[in-house]
Amino acid sequence: MTPEQLLGLTAGFQTSCAVMAACELDLFSAIVDRGSADPETLAKALDLDGRGFSYLLAALASLDLLEIDDGKYRVPEALKPFLDSRSPRSVVPMIRHQANCARGWSQLAWTLKNGVPVPDVAGVNGALVEFQDFVLAMNVVANRLAPKIADSLRNVGLLDFERMLDLGGASGTYSFEFLAKNPNPSAKAVLFDRPAAIEEAKIKAKTALRGDSVEFYPGDFYVDPYPTDVDFVWISAIIHQQDDDATQTMFRKSFDALRPGGAIAVRDVYIRDDQTGPKAAAFFGLNMTVRTLKGKVYSARETISALEKAGFQNARLAIPADDMSAVVAAQKPAD
Template identity: 30%
Template sequence: MTTTEGPTPTAAAVDPGPLIKLTIADCAAKVLHSAVALGVFGALADGPRDGAEVARTTGVHDRLAADFLDALAGLGLLERSGGRYRNSALAQTYLVPDAPAYLGGFIELTNETLYGTWGRLTEALRTGEPQHLDPDKGGFVGDRHRDPAKMKRFLAGLDAYSDRMGEELAARVDWSRYTSFTDLGGARGNLAAVLVRSHPHLRATCFDLERTRPLFTEHVSGLGLTDRIDFAGGDFFTDPVPPSDAVVLGHILHGFDADRCRTLLRRVHDAVRPGGTVLVYDRMIDDDRSDPERLLSSLHMRLVSQDGSEYRVADCGDWLREAGFTDVTAEPMLGTHTLVTAHKEAAA
């Protein structure tokens, strides 16, 4: 016999609106992705334009143009007045190509990599297996594209995000205490470039897989920073981590299980010079596991990798202390991430 603690709510008493909104949440994201792909925000970069003119410029068909542009306005990405449209402050700041804070590359990247994989979530939930889609058909392969041009595009998409991370780290950390840092998984060197430009006394090393070297060399040379940022090719778990005053691990630990995280942080502790620091940032799960965005990010890592997942802030602190670090602190970062900082004791 089934019992309840109170009367069962009737359909009339419970608004299904939140459920419907959740059911079609991907529609809003696809509107954004299409607007970036079609160049809507670039077309409006210089000011308001008539809707028909925007449609002609971007190639949007007349039959869909009004609903499409008005949907963008409803989502807060455009502003509409008298049949004319302009970018909202949000879009003008982050979605106009060539703008300093442009995030379009990251948006294109998520459109390319997320939908095919998440379309197989039910299969993954039933089997427990990661969904490795065929890279030759555009499937998610992270930075492991067989085609160097696709790998370059993937890493360039991440640059937009690493710009913001670099600016945050440049402002939050007292870099006057250090002269060098190593960026684990530094890819093309973009985050390192932001830091050394903000703090000219710093010298950086990007430690990443050897196949990344040509892309790093091209990008850092283009930035004119070859005398400030070095590249070290190798594997985190088999090759020595380059010694430095600070080590940055951004979006690294979420790719491994807890044991591998402990192993890597012990290796990082060996590489940090006495009195130095380690900086870890990820979409860490809040300790009571209640933030849905963090949990969705963790689910994504489990979906696309055999061992990866996000981890609790408390777990990160425990691993760092086990590795020998002290003075562990955690703080929110960019509204979506957590930055955990810990220190290595100075030499006696």
């Protein structure tokens, strides 16, 4: 690698910060509303000081995220579905979530010295909007991944449940997709998440196919009992936020919630046993280091052992992958 390439590895932060700031300010939606607008009008509409704003607009235009016409800026037609925060295909919630993560990442060296995240200072939109952004960001990822994951689960015989528990199911994307692809037309899902996430899920359920087959269960899965009498527990992108003890308890409570013969599936990014990769697991491990007190990336082997310790049998890496689409699954013994 040349010195220029090395420096190129780190120069990207300025581009990231410019795009993240635009999304935190919801700049693209403000421009879409006006068709096109000059910097003064936009600064006023967004309640900005004005200093530096013309540079932001010019920087975004240099990245082809804006077009300039006679001193006015507009969003390219092809990008409107992704950059308008109100569009169903918008990626803005995920970019805002990245902006929230970036505050911790910018102090990674400090966190590695001290073992804890830097104290978080809320961004311009405040903590509640940050949580909503997080839930919607999960939905941006899940919208793309869920159809593929549902097909993979069906191929390995895990999609023919009668009543599933979606633990930390956020706005319900997986529940809706799994119900839509489940061969059993009377299948149901119970969505267990924090009350604010459940509110987002209720909105989505109104338009989702089989949305009326979802039961909502607001609460804290570290404190509250789990819904029982389920035959499938789906734990997607959850265990990485917690330590081994919490994961063991989560698997034990899932075991108790399941009917005999029921299945559990744990979707996550799994690190190799010697912690040497893959890349997505290494970077996600850093993300958990800067974002949580006890989060980590698990290896598939650790996850399988924890499931066996909780009483499950036939624990295996059911869907191998180098990224967040890997699934470890197991069965509760039939009576």
